[in-house]
Amino acid sequence: MDALLTVAEYEAAAQELLPPGIWDYLSGGSGQERTLAANVDAFARLALRPRFLVDVSEPDLSTTLLGARLPTPIGVAPVAYHRLAHPEGEVATARAASLLVVSVFASRTLEEIAAAAAGPLWLQLYWFRRREVVTGLVRRAEDAGYQALVLTLDTPRVGRRLRDVRRGFAIPAGIVAPNLEAAVMAGTHEAVDGESALARHSREQFDPALRPADLAWLCAQTDLPVLVKGVLTARDAELALAHGAAGVVVSNHGGRQLDGAVASVDALAEVAAAVGGRGPVLLDGGVRTGVDVLRALALGASAVLVGRPALWGLAVGGESGARAVLDILAAELEDAMVLSGRPRLSDVDSSLLAGVQRP
Numbered sequence: 001m002d003a004l005l006t007v008a009e010y011e012a013a014a015q016e017l018l019p020p021g022i023w024d025y026l027s028g029g030s031g032q033e034r035t036l037a038a039n040v041d042a043f044a045r046l047a048l049r050p051r052f053l054v055d056v057s058e059p060d061l062s063t064t065l066l067g068a069r070l071p072t073p074i075g076v077a078p079v080a081y082h083r084l085a086h087p088e089g090e091v092a093t094a095r096a097a098s099l100l101v102v103s104v105f106a107s108r109t110l111e112e113i114a115a116a117a118a119g120p121l122w123l124q125l126y127w128f129r130r131r132e133v134v135t136g137l138v139r140r141a142e143d144a145g146y147q148a149l150v151l152t153l154d155t156p157r158v159g160r161r162l163r164d165v166r167r168g169f170a171i172p173a174g175i176v177a178p179n180l181e182a183a184v185m186a187g188t189h190e191a192v193d194g195e196s197a198l199a200r201h202s203r204e205q206f207d208p209a210l211r212p213a214d215l216a217w218l219c220a221q222t223d224l225p226v227l228v229k230g231v232l233t234a235r236d237a238e239l240a241l242a243h244g245a246a247g248v249v250v251s252n253h254g255g256r257q258l259d260g261a262v263a264s265v266d267a268l269a270e271v272a273a274a275v276g277g278r279g280p281v282l283l284d285g286g287v288r289t290g291v292d293v294l295r296a297l298a299l300g301a302s303a304v305l306v307g308r309p310a311l312w313g314l315a316v317g318g319e320s321g322a323r324a325v326l327d328i329l330a331a332e333l334e335d336a337m338v339l340s341g342r343p344r345l346s347d348v349d350s351s352l353l354a355g356v357q358r359p
């Protein structure tokens with residue numbers, strides 16, 4: 001087999017390898033999958049304005065995020081059940097990633113992942129009705145050395161993902177979420193025709209009444225920084241920061257929640273302006289090339305996260321596949337920085353983009 005050179009080639013190879021039901025769960029979106037498509041299309045519309053007569057002999061991709069030095073501004077978004085893609089699951093991803101946001105529905109324990117990790121780990125949380133589930137996970141994350149928490153806001157319930165509904169998708173027996181007690185996970189393995197087990201589960205277990213005071217309460221439970229994920233407006237960024245959030249992740253959950261929601265990169269400039277340097281602004285959704293990473297940085301992102309691409313790499317080659325995907329993105333980003341006359345991340349701003357208003 002020829003070497004795979006792009007994230008798109010990893011996507012195609014992963015589709016060949018994975019069972020169709022798992023492929024649909026990983027790759028699908030909600031409703032008509034318009035937001036899923038828009039996330040990718042919106043990047044393609046952002047044309048770049050390269051500059052020359054700049055010394056680009058020493059490109060530097062490194063950055064600092066919440067006090068941690070990272071070799072690249074590219075991390076892995078929280079994705080449930082990495083063992084759907086590879087038997088080693090999150091342990092393999094953690095070895096490959098320079099920043100991994102571990103899903104609360106990880107298929108390996110927080111401690112196993114911490115023992116393997118090459119870089120900082122953050123723990124993503126959903127707002128469970130049983131608050132002691134949340135606080136128990138916060139304590140375990142602190143004890144295992146996780147460096148931040150990420151509260152996902154965009155999932156008061158799981159969106160209508162028609163591929164999963166049609167298949168009656170449920171998590172295969174043998175792949176479990178070991179960081180949650182069995183009672184909280186009851187029903188996730190139970191396939192029912194015409195119903196997504198995850199959608200049913202979220203209605204039972206997630207508290208849809210999450211309000212700003214709850215965010216402030218969560219922040220008061222821990223010394224770890226708490227970021228919020230799923231922010232698409234200046235208003236929500238303002239509210240979150242005012243209630244203790246240390247930063248935001250601009251995201252529409254990879255087009256899996258509100259179909260018709262704005263493409264995440266199209267929401268970025270507004271959110272970054274609202275945050276105004278008070279904390280990190282991460283972006284996920286539709287990042288498929290290093291040029292996309294550069295575009296997001298130009299619009300004000302501190303770093304980007306990739307969800308599906310990491311899982312495609314994992315499916316193709318476990319740890320080395322996940323690493324290969326992240327290395328492709330980093331190599332493409334370095335090329336783009338050199339070829340656009342922006343050798344350091346601090347040189348990257350909206351002057352790089354055509355048609356974006358510059359301050």
Ligand SMILES: Cc1cc2nc3c(=O)[nH]c(=O)nc-3n(C[C@H](O)[C@H](O)[C@H](O)COP(=O)(O)O)c2cc1C
Binds near residue numbers: 025026105255285
């Ligand atoms: C299979 C799958 C599972 C996901 N699980 C979670 C999760 O457990 N928690 C969460 O906050 N986001 C979850 N997400 C959303 C990702 O964190 C991220 O927002 C999205 O995948 C980014 O888009 P991309 O896949 O285009 O990179 C999941 C996404 C996918 C594709």
Ligand SMILES: CCCCC(=O)C(=O)O
Binds near residue numbers: 105202253
């Ligand atoms: C309850 C949600 C499961 C993980 C998730 O967030 C996703 O599939 O997008």
